[in-house]
Amino acid sequence: MNARPFRKVLVANRGEIAVRVLTACRTAGLATVAVASEADVSARHARLADELVVLGPASARESYLVAAKILDAARATGADAIHPGFGFLSENAAFARAVLDAGLVWIGPPPAAIEAMGLKVPSRERMKAAGVPVVPGSHDLSPEHLAGIGMPIVIKASAGGGGKGMRVVRSESELAGAIESCRREAEAAFGDPTLYAERYLERPRHIEIQVFGDTHGRVVALGERECSLQRRHQKVVEESPSPVVTPSLRARMSEAAVAAAKEVGYVNAGTVEFLLDTDGSFFFLEMNTRLQVEHPVTEEAWGLDLVALQLTVAAGEPLPSDLPTAPAAHAIEGRLYAEDPENGFLPQIGTVLVYEEPGGPGVRVDSGIESGSEVSVHYDPMLAKVVARGRTREEARRRLVDALGRTVVLGVATNVSWLKRLLETPEFVRGDLDTSLLSRLEVPPSPEPPAEVLAAAAGVLAVGDGRSVAAAHAVFPDPFAAGTFRVLG
Amino acid sequence: MKLKNLATGTVHETTADRGEIPRGARAVRDGLTTWVHYRGEIWRLARLVERPGAREEEEHDLRAPMPGVVARVLAEEGQAVEKGTPLLVLSAMKMEHEIRSPRPGRLAKLFRAVGERVDMGDPLAEIE
Incomplete structure (x- = not known):
């Protein structure tokens, strides 16, 4: 594991997670190296680090996904540790092994644990053997085996994650088409067309347990996150604790999650995902062998810095003996995506002309963008995460609604206003969630603009050259002006 | 001026086009598309221009x-x-x-x- 103290960390990622990890490294007094594609050289994460190495062209396949270039960058800068963030190479066991073989510290789990959990079929079998409850399923997609599972069935990419390459099938007639398109998406996204199928629970909650292991054999659970609000299997809103997980259920799920982690010799931060059925039974879904996108809700609810803990454990130190055993607050996160909720959530690209983050008590924003950032087709459309903490769930929810209203992103369409309306639905207010809720929930439509908004639009259109795409005029209200004020330029 | 709400497709007409921005609103423009943040909501509005044959x-x-x-x-x-x-x-x-x-x-x-x-x-x- 090469677990030993280190002094300079290379963060092999981009966007908000690179900013998050680089900040934690700086806080810990460590020197930092960022990597960037040619499209990202002036991005927020690239400017935050002490040193920057440019990897190659914008396409991730030619930059962030090229293990050899990352290792060269570490060598060239004298970095002695690598943090992979999430996505990209974070769950690539061969890369983790190459980092260790190069004599560097890998701020993540052992390669063998990544491998053991990376393929859904063997990991499920192994968890079953270790006594962790699993959903009935099959890696044999022949009709007779699928009949044994019972409808509905979900077909997934064996090497997949994040909802890519997944299809839900409700009748036998849809089966052949779903398998074919799933196989193609799996091949394109992961280079591996292997699929597996399992029973699809109709209205389960997605509950995941944060686990943490150190190199001294200790594995702890740090509570659950509820991530039931998903659209096309992509998480949209997460919270901790879950509105339905009682202390005794938390204890049982934590026990299963720790057993799963210990089974594969887990070290560092990991997440064991479960489906929670309406009757309180739960089933192992998969283990994510990395820091999770939604880790901030655990941090806010439990009062922890999980990235700082990752650095501690990677340096070979034991986990602190005084970790909390229960959440001290409630935290909710909304993911800000560059997408158009009113037009089928299609991904959006463009230049962020104005960006402003909310602040205030209990409000946190993890973001990789700023005014002037380019949102391109090359990378994930998630731009930022807006998180609010409260003494109660309702306080956290109200703070998040207000914070989202003060999150200003102009120039690229995002889901920010939609998120706000989602958090105001009676279902969310009650905490009555399940993984299919978003597919049937009627989130109120965007309101029509009041006269003030039409006047503002007309006002900004009245200046400059109407046909020039480059001529974007940022207009800021003057706090000292009474009523209206005139546009300059 | 005619403005189309890009979220809903509804077309609105306004006579306020003297370059004045109401207090509390923030607006930017990218060609014929405008983005307005006002009281916690964001709108995208496009100016409609009459084009024969469009x-x-x-x-x-x-x-x-x-x-x-x-x-x-x-x-x-x-x-x-x-x-x-x-x-x-x-x-x-x-x-x-x-x-x-x-x-x-x-x-x-x-x-x-x-x-x-x-x-x-x-x-x-x-x-x-």
């Missing part, structure tokens, strides 16, 4: 709703299509999006083949 063109063309790469073609030229018939699949940001016919008719022309890149607004097909 309507006819819009009726026949199916344009790419986003940039991407054509992953699959699901229909053939000359084929009769219903509203909602899948025509092709665009792939972008590692996700696949099915492009369906907006109305019944005949697929007169497909402008793109598998593997070709498209930008937002590029014509994809002509439905007669």
